[in-house]
């Protein structure tokens with residue numbers, strides 16, 4: 001059985017706008033305020049025992065913040081992961097209209113982003129394709145795959161991919177065909193898995209049994225696990241989450257993360273906390289265990305991947 005660790009993702013810490021469902025609280029969106037907050041959250045996370053940190057070039061200044069933090073703190077025992085394939089284009093413009101990140105899975109983009117990300121060595125232990133898809137052709141692009149293999153050989157790190165959307169399982173299956181000298185290129189999978197989207201359960205269990213690193217992202221369904229009248233489809237689930245939250249004396253975030261920990265047993269679940277308070281609440285996940293009846297009830301709240309991802313694509317960045 002895996003002892004699941006909690007890691008910290010920087011998606012909400014490195015740029016002024018991200019998916020933000022509930023909070024109407026106004027915060028200071030200057031670069032300085034974000035940097036101060038990011039350093040505080042990183043320090044607190046380390047203090048509370050977190051050793052795994054995930055970032056991407058498209059998380060605004062996330063890579064820069066994490067790099068500066070790592071250089072100034074010089075922690076020897078942290079494991080960092082980053083990605084290639086998306087470029088941040090919102091230029092810290094608050095309320096930026098249009099896409100904030102542009103996808104490009106080319107060899108040129110890989111080389112360009114690797115030049116920057118390699119500064120995380122020697123603490124970089126996973127390098128990932130950001131949001132691999134079947135359409136982008138990245139899983140059959142031999143130039144990109146060979147370069148990733150070269151990076152893996154040269155630096156002894158794990159190569160991974162992250163996935164999103166209704167095709168997550170097919171993407172993972174496709175990636176398993178990529179081998180060099182008979183050995184699979186991919187060692188690590190960063191996958192969306194939440195109470196409302198459990199369609200990858202079987203494949204993730206297979207990966208875990210095969211000693212691959214499974215990292216869960218979006219465990220809180222981007223905030224949709226918290227009671228919200230905008231999502232009529234989840235009202236029964238919300239009532240049940242409330243009852244568990246009261247019974248265990250923890251927040252709904254901890255319930256949602258604990259469900260994944262107890263049922264799926266991945267190596268890592270990423271907290272996407274945007275401040276210290278959320279981080280501390282998320283970490284309550286380590287203080288209790290769900291029983292089998294809670295788990296089977298929570299399993300029943302999964303929805304169809306089509307509905308889930310349709311809803312996900314309609315969430316606004318603000």
Ligand SMILES: NC(=O)c1ccc[n+]([C@@H]2O[C@H](COP(=O)([O-])OP(=O)(O)OC[C@H]3O[C@@H](n4cnc5c(N)ncnc54)[C@H](OP(=O)(O)O)[C@@H]3O)[C@@H](O)[C@H]2O)c1
Pocket residue numbers: 008009010011012019020021022023054055130131162163164190216217218219220221222223226251253270271272273274277278279281282
């Ligand atoms: N394609 C990819 O590779 C990809 C995509 C997505 C995420 N990720 C990774 O996974 C990490 C986690 O994912 P995520 O942050 O997108 O999704 P998430 O964990 O499902 O949602 C995080 C959001 O939930 C809210 N939240 C967290 N704790 C809370 C609490 N105690 N009380 C109330 N609200 C709380 C916050 O929203 P508010 O800020 O609105 O309060 C936070 O931004 C990211 O940081 C990133 O490293 C990777």
